[in-house]
Amino acid sequence: MGLSVLSIIYLIGSVTFILGLKMLSKPDTARKGNLVAAAGMALAIVGTIFLYKSEGKHLHNYGWIAAGLLIGTVIGVMAAKKVKMTAMPEMVSMFNGMGGACAALISIVEFDHLLHPDFTVNVDISGDGDALGRAIGEIWAAASRAMDHDLRGHLLIILLGLIIGAVSFAGSVIAWGKLNGRIKDFAFKGQHIVNLVVMAVVLLGAVVLIWTVNGRVEAAAEHSLLSFQLLFYLVLACALIYGILFVLPIGGADMPVVISLLNSFTGVAAACGGFLYNNPVMLTGGILVGSAGTILTILMCQAMNRSLKNVLIGSFGGGAAAAAAGGGEQxxxxxxxxxxxxxxxxxxxxxxxxxxxxxxxxxxxxxxxxxxxxxxxxxxxxxxxxxxxxxxxxxxxxxxxxxxxxxxxxxxxxxxxxxxxxxxxxxxxxxxxxxxxxxxxxxxxxxxxxxxxxxxxxxxxxxxxxxxxxxxxxxxxxxxxxxxxxxxxxxxxxxxxxxxxxxxxxx
CATH class of the missing domain: 3.40.50.1220 (TPP-binding domain)
Known part of the structure; x- marks a missing residue:
């Protein structure tokens, strides 16, 4: 009964997200649309807390959940009430970054669950070195049976949420700093090449991780858990570095486009969390935010008659080169x-x-x-x-x-x-x-x-x-x-x- 009621709640929540987004497209209905979507989110949160069941078990640690909701609500309400209109872009950028950070943290937690699933495996690792390999293989085999799905696909979603969320978080923090003047435009010779190298490391590390975890005992036994974890956190660190380098050289005049793009990144990362938890309302919300942010980014680029590539690598606005291009007083x-x-x-x-x-x-x-x-x-x-x-x-x-x-x-x-x-x-x-x-x-x-x-x-x-x-x-x-x-x-x-x-x- 609880599951069916929760499914209805998730359906209502998804519909409110769609209606709210539609209402945001017109100034006279935007405020109401925001409230409709917020009500749907509140309903989905309450339903998840009290009705969600996984493998016959309800959520626990209600005290921690309530504390987190209370702290987040107080901070959000106070920030929204006190923020000046001039600082609104900064607050939007920071809140968006928090969404990316949450998506990355979800991936970190789920990666830990992947390595340490909730089951017991009796193995003997005494003796020669091959025994340790066999033990690790038994753990991976048991994990595969416990989750009853392909480990490679599961890890792919985890890594997508991790990388996209980390880039969104780090980039949004830099955008926040640039908007309030704490961080200046910064670029160095060959930075685009450095960015590509960092992203290549991120993608290569993700491919190695996914290739390693293929559900086969033989393949898993060849790698230690420690090196597997180190590679995962190397991917995280490089994703954070890329997020910083990605936004740092972009000129101030392009910040609206960057904020919109990072917002779409956060939506996609949240959708990955919906996949991980098989949560339809989280998936719907993430997809809507991701698609809406992408469309808005394209429209803003069109409004400036520039390509997204030009925005991201053009370093437009705020620099000496731009000032020189103006030619001085005319x-x-x-x-x-x-x-x-x-x-x-x-x-x-x-x-x-x-x-x-x-x-x-x-x-x-x-x-x-x-x-x-x-x-x-x-x-x-x-x-x-x-x-x-x-x-x-x-x-x-x-x-x-x-x-x-x-x-x-x-x-x-x-x-x-x-x-x-x-x-x-x-x-x-x-x-x-x-x-x-x-x-x-x-x-x-x-x-x-x-x-x-x-x-x-x-x-x-x-x-x-x-x-x-x-x-x-x-x-x-x-x-x-x-x-x-x-x-x-x-x-x-x-x-x-x-x-x-x-x-x-x-x-």
């Missing part, structure tokens, strides 16, 4: 006063707001929404132009504006926003840089050449709010700032918006 720029900017926006028919990371840094989303409502009260049509890779993670600007209760229908995707630019009287760029750089269309020498951008230069007037003329995250100069129709409005985004609101009220 002329003089002009500033606009707060009062002039207020008059322009108050008497415009249509205003387009382009949010960027500077808006998130200043925590200015609420002030931006106040400006939007004030302009609409004066009869101005206000919309937001959202670039797919604006900010530091996928959907960063959508989450930021949703926090300020900006209506979802006002958020335009890049293609729709670009179609309305020629009929827009004024564009207010708030902290965005690379996603509005015309060099992506006009300068073949630019590292962002070919990347689709928000074509704000097609509007009648462009007002750019920045703290300074410092280049953006890609480390290149923005030629938009020097065009005749562009005016610079320097200052902290929140303070500037509040002052704009005050000025517009007096117009």
């Amino acid at each position: 002329g003089s720029y002009k500033e606009i006063s707060l009062s002039d900017a207020a008059v322009v926006m108050a008497y415009a028919s249509k205003v387009m707001i382009v949010p960027g990371y500077g808006l998130a840094v200043a925590q200015a989303q609420h002030a931006c929404h106040e400006l939007e409502k004030l302009l609409e009260d004066k009869g101005v049509e206000v919309k937001y132009a959202i670039h797919p890779v604006a900010g530091r993670m996928p959907g960063h600007m959508n989450v930021l504006l949703a926090e300020a209760d900006v209506p979802y229908e006002k958020l335009l995707e890049m293609e729709d926003a670009n179609a309305e630019m020629p009929t827009t009287d004024a564009v207010l760029v708030l902290g965005a840089n690379d996603v509005v750089n015309p060099a992506a269309k006009s300068d073949p020498a630019s590292p962002i050449y070919g990347m689709p951008i928000l074509e704000v230069e097609n509007a009648k007037l462009v007002i750019v709010n920045k703290r300074s003329m410092k280049p953006g995250y890609a480390g290149i100069e923005n030629e938009l700032f020097f065009q005749p129709k562009t005016s610079m409005l320097f200052g902290d985004a929140k303070q500037v918006l509040q002052q704009l609101v005050a000025e517009i009220k007096q117009v």
Whole structure:
């Protein structure tokens, strides 16, 4: 009875994951979708704890399980409540890394169970050296009979979870450090070759392990358990090193793509855990996360008109080379006063707001929404132009504006926003840089050449709010700032918006 009820619970959990993911595709249902998927996960966890049975035995160590759930819940809730919007990408990256670490730990535990199954084998290892080999062979033969399946296939899933989870964990930690500025871009000559060598060691070690464990007593007897374990942990260490080297040279401008890719890695690693435990809800959740992360990664690469290979080996953003490619300042720029900017926006028919990371840094989303409502009260049509890779993670600007209760229908995707630019009287760029750089269309020498951008230069007037003329995250100069129709409005985004609101009220 318990098994049938648990199967129904797992089915419900799997359905909630699918529905939740579907609802996440639209801003107005994303929050509800997140809650639906979370409820399904909670149901699956409770069902597993109290109804799961393996070989007639229930789970035990409920105290440890409860302690782990309590500690994890407290940390998760506190982190989510206290995190600033600017630090949201870092938290997502770290939480994703914890998922990869869990998958790797599951593989380590299951590998230990593979070596030390829950059964007794009486063997005599006294005498000559061949006796030890025969004893090991008896252990492997008994393990094969106890698990009643192919050891090679079982170890393959263990190693997949170990390698992918370890790469995801180590890479996510590096991404977290790069996002918060603790870790700088680092690359050395021949690093790609070193990466390939490390990955080759990982794959070769995994092949040797799988080839050794083939379920035959004769083959297993030729290898000691100690060397087998050492090779396994060598694979783990090299996978961790590869995860570090894999992310370390990637430029800051590509971090959204890297986070998405690592998220898909974690999903695949979790799916391996579902295979190991024959747990359908864990398998479904892992596959959904892996596939969704992969699709999102591809879409983001398309949004930048770059291949995934170019992202992973291009070291784009933040380096001296990128800055040099920008060519330095391209002329003089002009500033606009707060009062002039207020008059322009108050008497415009249509205003387009382009949010960027500077808006998130200043925590200015609420002030931006106040400006939007004030302009609409004066009869101005206000919309937001959202670039797919604006900010530091996928959907960063959508989450930021949703926090300020900006209506979802006002958020335009890049293609729709670009179609309305020629009929827009004024564009207010708030902290965005690379996603509005015309060099992506006009300068073949630019590292962002070919990347689709928000074509704000097609509007009648462009007002750019920045703290300074410092280049953006890609480390290149923005030629938009020097065009005749562009005016610079320097200052902290929140303070500037509040002052704009005050000025517009007096117009």
